[in-house]
Amino acid sequence: MDDNVKNLASARATAHHKKNILHVFPTFAIGGQQVRFAHIANACPQDYRHTVVALDGNFDAKSKLLETVDATFIDLRQLKQQHVLQRMQAIQHYLADHQHDVLMTYNWGAIEWALAHRIFPHATTSATATKHVHWEDGFGPEEQQDRLPRRNIFRRLALSDDTKVVVPSHQLQHIAQQDWHVAASQLVYFPNGIALPESRSHTASDTAADKDTPSSKTTEQAQEPTFITLATLRAEKNIPRLIDSFLAAVPSGKLIIGGGGPLLEELREYVIQLDQTDRIELTGNVTDIWGFLARGDVFCLSSDTEQMPISILEAMAMGLPVVSTDVGDIKTMLSPENIAYIAAPSDYPEAMKKLLAHQDYWPTIGRANKLRVSQQFSFETMIKNFAALL
Known part of the structure; x- marks a missing residue:
């Protein structure tokens, strides 16, 4: 400093x-x-x-x-x-x-x-x-x-x-x-607020909204998207639901699960039992949130219960489309363009399939999410609200 x-x-x-x-x-x-x-x-x-x-x-x-x-x-x-x-x-x-x-x-x-x-x-x-x-x-x-x-x-x-x-x-x-x-x-x-990530226009870790659109990717890249999540690995996050849904809905591509927690080793064992270590990666604790999220094309949330998860705001700030269970205030957090991919837990695999089928729409959703988080959930407003409490 x-x-x-x-x-x-x-x-x-x-x-x-x-x-x-x-x-x-x-x-x-x-x-x-x-x-x-x-x-x-x-x-x-x-x-x-x-x-x-x-x-x-x-x-x-x-x-x-x-x-x-x-x-x-x-x-x-x-x-x-x-x-x-x-x-x-x-x-x-x-x-x-x-x-x-x-x-x-x-x-x-x-x-x-x-x-x-x-x-x-x-x-x-x-x-x-x-x-x-x-x-x-x-x-x-x-x-x-x-x-x-x-x-x-x-x-x-x-x-x-x-x-x-x-x-x-x-x-x-x-x-x-x-x-x-x-x-x-x-x-x-x-409401939780978040500071937008600094511009990464001159680095390899650019925001998802500024990545190549699926139409400009090679056919192989478009067919192998990276789904990503970030969570403290506890029971209510229901990461097995995410793993099972990904394997059922996404024929090729990768799932990256970021975060530590009490279920980390159990989930690693589950992936080994499924013989899917080539497609599913559990990273453990993440220190560089923005660098981690920049690895993904789609953000996933599979929780049984949430209220206003900061991870969703972070994904929005990175310009990612989101596929999520319909819990808490998530439907009111995300942009209208993203709402179609929020589903009841039992329909989660179908929501993932639906989003996968509309890859050409991902950049539009990402830009809408990024705009919404900057307008509705700013970090400055959260700091003012905290001061007002006192």
């Missing part, structure tokens, strides 16, 4: 009080929620001081944070071993012993911290109560179809009238109001 830029950042940091934010994550493993936080923290290091709690002790997403970010990491995995009453008491003591301007809790896994804050709102050494913001980004497999009644009741108890409840999708807005009884005045619609 240029010395003048460093000096300016240092001057700004000392010119005003940094808001001190306590973030309580069930895990700080790499995922959409953690990546969004990293993007925000990286964009404005002079404004916030972050304390990040990982309730499972996993801090893999630290790799997404720049060195300029003022962040401390607290491993509280030992709380899981305690009885719920002991755990609530420990949470109360932690909140009382540490000064923070804002408490941010994330998803069901941190809901006990929300309840502790509601019961003991002034359990702090500061003169005023800590502001509370609760983020809900989606559900695990156990709640992908229907919400569990006991969890709905607990959320109603934990989320006070003063809590801001933040959701990234219209579907979650409806669930929060209907199932959790969150008042409209508390609810904040917070």
Whole structure:
């Protein structure tokens, strides 16, 4: 970084009080929620001081944070071993012993911290109560179809009238109001945003929208497209569905699966059992998102449950057409030109076949997706929305 830029950042940091934010994550493993936080923290290091709690002790997403970010990491995995009453008491003591301007809790896994804050709102050494913001980004497999009644009741108890409840999708807005009884005045619609990749016009990794159209490719290239996905490899991503659909719908070409996660080795074994290692590649963790996506012609999402996946925004920013299961807000995220290739899980292979049959339309879809993400889901708007929360 240029010395003048460093000096300016240092001057700004000392010119005003940094808001001190306590973030309580069930895990700080790499995922959409953690990546969004990293993007925000990286964009404005002079404004916030972050304390990040990982309730499972996993801090893999630290790799997404720049060195300029003022962040401390607290491993509280030992709380899981305690009885719920002991755990609530420990949470109360932690909140009382540490000064923070804002408490941010994330998803069901941190809901006990929300309840502790509601019961003991002034359990702090500061003169005023800590502001509370609760983020809900989606559900695990156990709640992908229907919400569990006991969890709905607990959320109603934990989320006070003063809590801001933040959701990234219209579907979650409806669930929060209907199932959790969150008042409209508390609810904040917070769509994810993304910065467009820098121009790669002078590199081999150009955006998909600027690649050769199928009509200008050789016959062999057009018949062997590359389908690509990027995900944390968990059960709800249903990567076996993607693998099976690809093999059934795409007679030749390649499938590249990017991302790490608990199911990585199991999926590698599955590909070996299918004897498809020549056509299907699992890369593991991806550090260069744009370089990775530039390898693909079509982006795939095969999840059982999503809300507003950042991976879809990244694919749109790279000008890729998308074939996806119809989950969360994906239909409202993508351009109208892409909607025909969003399908119910049972129809996913047919959607892939349909998109494959219209290769001449891929550049049009890609350009429409790129335009839509720049107009509707800008990074600048997301940063402004975050500041407004505080």
